[in-house]
Amino acid sequence: MMQHDEEPSANEAPADAWVGAVDLGKLAEGLGFALRRAQAAVAEDFAARFKDEDIRPSQFAVLSVLRGNPGLRQTQVSFALGIQRTNFVPLIDELERRGLAERRRVPGDRRAAALFLTKPGAALLDRLESIAHAHGARFAARVGGPDAFARLLRLLGCVADRTLDPEG
Amino acid sequence: MMQHDEEPSANEAPADAWVGAVDLGKLAEGLGFALRRAQAAVAEDFAARFKDEDIRPSQFAVLSVLRGNPGLRQTQVSFALGIQRTNFVPLIDELERRGLAERRRVPGDRRAAALFLTKPGAALLDRLESIAHAHGARFAARVGGPDAFARLLRLLGCVADRTLDPEG
DNA sequence: TATTGTTATACTCTATAACTATA
DNA sequence: TATAGTTATAGAGTATAACAATA
Numbered sequence: 001m002m003q004h005d006e007e008p009s010a011n012e013a014p015a016d017a018w019v020g021a022v023d024l025g026k027l028a029e030g031l032g033f034a035l036r037r038a039q040a041a042v043a044e045d046f047a048a049r050f051k052d053e054d055i056r057p058s059q060f061a062v063l064s065v066l067r068g069n070p071g072l073r074q075t076q077v078s079f080a081l082g083i084q085r086t087n088f089v090p091l092i093d094e095l096e097r098r099g100l101a102e103r104r105r106v107p108g109d110r111r112a113a114a115l116f117l118t119k120p121g122a123a124l125l126d127r128l129e130s131i132a133h134a135h136g137a138r139f140a141a142r143v144g145g146p147d148a149f150a151r152l153l154r155l156l157g158c159v160a161d162r163t164l165d166p167e168g
Numbered sequence: 169m170m171q172h173d174e175e176p177s178a179n180e181a182p183a184d185a186w187v188g189a190v191d192l193g194k195l196a197e198g199l200g201f202a203l204r205r206a207q208a209a210v211a212e213d214f215a216a217r218f219k220d221e222d223i224r225p226s227q228f229a230v231l232s233v234l235r236g237n238p239g240l241r242q243t244q245v246s247f248a249l250g251i252q253r254t255n256f257v258p259l260i261d262e263l264e265r266r267g268l269a270e271r272r273r274v275p276g277d278r279r280a281a282a283l284f285l286t287k288p289g290a291a292l293l294d295r296l297e298s299i300a301h302a303h304g305a306r307f308a309a310r311v312g313g314p315d316a317f318a319r320l321l322r323l324l325g326c327v328a329d330r331t332l333d334p335e336g
Numbered sequence: 337t338a339t340t341g342t343t344a345t346a347c348t349c350t351a352t353a354a355c356t357a358t359a
Numbered sequence: 360t361a362t363a364g365t366t367a368t369a370g371a372g373t374a375t376a377a378c379a380a381t382a
Contacts, residue, residue: 022244022248
């Protein structure tokens with residue numbers, strides 16, 4: 001009766017035997033489905049590698065942007081990452097609570113908040129990027145090496161780029 | 169100022185001018201970030217094209233699998249699609265409520281439910297696949313043609329494939 | 337004992353409306 | 360009037376635990 005090596009959950013997937021036998025039909029040609037599966041695999045590896053750092057992809061992304069763009073406004077960071085500014089509030093709240101980032105008032109505009117990486121935040125980011133390097137290397141290996149990996153990133157960039165549409 | 173052509177929302181993104189100026193740093197080399205942006209673009213196009221059919225990607229996927237595999241058990245379909253069987257219940261519930269799919273008892277096992285596409289479900293699926301064809305064509309064009317698109321699908325398949333890892 | 341389908345539940349992510357204080 | 364940050368809220372998607380009926 002199909003024991004797994006990991007996952008003691010009672011709601012585990014049944015035998016893996018028949019899942020490969022399912023005919024996915026046109027679904028296998030779908031970009032959305034392929035992206036979903038790829039993202040699930042990447043998210044799984046991310047979760048495993050960053051478990052001890054207690055950091056989520058969006059938090060990592062914020063810290064990463066703050067390093068390259070200190071003093072950016074909240075709204076600028078949020079939309080650069082594709083996160084609505086309304087959902088960005090609790091995100092930066094937690095980073096600030098953990099002492100990894102901070103909001104500073106900007107002299108010219110009393111409404112705005114400029115974001116900065118703290119020293120502990122920068123130290124954490126160093127560690128995160130080192131882990132991320134190994135994380136990326138796993139998938140570079142899966143796709144067949146650095147060149148194929150670079151090709152994949154370029155293709156994904158095209159997918160996300162509206163300006164490449166026929167009408168402009 | 170700064171009026172958009174669409175989106176009357178009050179929570180819209182501010183000027184698009186400065187978002188391109190943000191330095192994403194190492195984030196731009198991240199597979200997870202690239203996948204996120206690509207998936208957002210694909211989801212946006214999907215939502216626009218399938219709006220009138222009132223169908224979500226997961227529902228489309230179920231109908232698609234049922235055509236190629238009539239009589240499959242609920243759990244088999246759900247795990248073939250990477251959906252937990254517990255979350256699959258309300259999904260198939262709604263498809264059945266809308267008369268697009270149906271559960272039938274299987275003779276040998278009184279616990280199991282075999283899933284089938286109904287005639288209206290098959291008719292809808294025909295329409296959906298026609299829309300999906302145009303949907304896919306948009307992104308094939310974005311990445312530079314059918315060959316590049318096929319290459320992208322193959323690379324994404326590698327990303328999702330654990331068996332390609334060094335250790336096996 | 338294990339499996340199938342199910343319910344209940346919780347947590348994250350995302351989306352919209354509306355408020356405040358500024359500009 | 361418009362913008363920056365915020366709050367509240369609702370909807371998806373996803374996760375685990377536990378149950379009844381059946382194997």
